[in-house]
Amino acid sequence: MSLVVAEAITKDYQTGDIIIRAIGGISFAIDPASFVSFIGPSGSGKTTLLNIIGCLDAPTSGRLTVAGTDVGTLDRRQGAAFRGANIGFIFQDFNLLPVLTAYENIEYPLIMVQKVPPEERRRRVTALLETVGMADQAKKRPDQLSGGQKQRVAIARALVTNPKIVLADEPTANLDSHTAHTVIELMKKIRDERRTTFIFSTHDQKLVDEVEILFTLEDGLLKNQNNGEDKP
Numbered sequence: 297m298s299l300v301v302a303e304a305i306t307k308d309y310q311t312g313d314i315i316i317r318a319i320g321g322i323s324f325a326i327d328p329a330s331f332v333s334f335i336g337p338s339g340s341g342k343t344t345l346l347n348i349i350g351c352l353d354a355p356t357s358g359r360l361t362v363a364g365t366d367v368g369t370l371d372r373r374q375g376a377a378f379r380g381a382n383i384g385f386i387f388q389d390f391n392l393l394p395v396l397t398a399y400e401n402i403e404y405p406l407i408m409v410q411k412v413p414p415e416e417r418r419r420r421v422t423a424l425l426e427t428v429g430m431a432d433q434a435k436k437r438p439d440q441l442s443g444g445q446k447q448r449v450a451i452a453r454a455l456v457t458n459p460k461i462v463l464a465d466e467p468t469a470n471l472d473s474h475t476a477h478t479v480i481e482l483m484k485k486i487r488d489e490r491r492t493t494f495i496f497s498t499h500d501q502k503l504v505d506e507v508e509i510l511f512t513l514e515d516g517l518l519k520n521q522n523n524g525e526d527k528p
């Protein structure tokens with residue numbers, strides 16, 4: 297069964313009297329353990345779509361099913377709970393809390409979102425610090441870490457709630473090419489080990505080269521679909 301199923305999704309933004317159709321009625325499905333990216337020019341709707349898949353925003357029409365739940369039927373509170381249980385987020389500027397250490401940043405969702413008991417928190421955070429190769433940097437704050445190290449912490453934070461899906465908007469945009477490559481390899485390894493689905497939006501050719509499914513957006517419409525077999 298597909299993990300994400302979008303059926304004829306549209307998204308309109310209204311600014312004053314003007315309505316902008318950001319997503320123009322698109323359908324797609326994403327399977328578990330996929331490594332997928334939406335690409336397309338600036339303004340083509342990538343971020344809008346990621347926000348919809350992440351249940352941060354609702355489509356104007358159409359239906360979105362995530363992990364078997366028709367997310368359009370959830371109210372705000374249910375949507376937040378669903379997000380906390382099923383979806384992790386990675387951002388291009390890392391979005392770590394500056395006053396917390398790497399360890400505390402990773403632990404944060406377990407306290408704020410899932411209310412996990414202390415011993416289980418310690419177990420999960422320690423294991424993830426190992427997974428992302430940051431065990432020896434656990435006590436450092438974000439301003440003491442490099443860009444690649446910050447993104448490793450952000451990846452661990454996205455995974456600590458054991459989400460089925462990790463959404464990442466331009467996760468390699470602020471990384472040099474060697475670091476970007478290492479971070480992409482790390483996410484692939486995690487996908488292989490944990491069967492987490494990674495869904496990206498990117499302009500970065502390095503990431504485009506590594507994903508297995510590409511969805512190309514143009515003016516809010518899906519232009520073509522490429523399952524990787526004839527990817528350039």
Ligand SMILES: Nc1ncnc2c1ncn2[C@@H]1O[C@H](COP(=O)(O)OP(=O)(O)OP(=O)(O)O)[C@@H](O)[C@H]1O
Pocket residue numbers: 309310311316317318336337338339340341342343344345
């Ligand atoms: N909150 C908003 N209010 C009004 N219009 C918006 C809003 N957010 C996005 N849009 C418009 O919707 C369209 C799609 O924007 P979106 O940010 O999804 O594109 P994108 O492909 O992610 O672009 P980029 O690559 O530049 O980040 C654009 O025309 C944009 O101006």
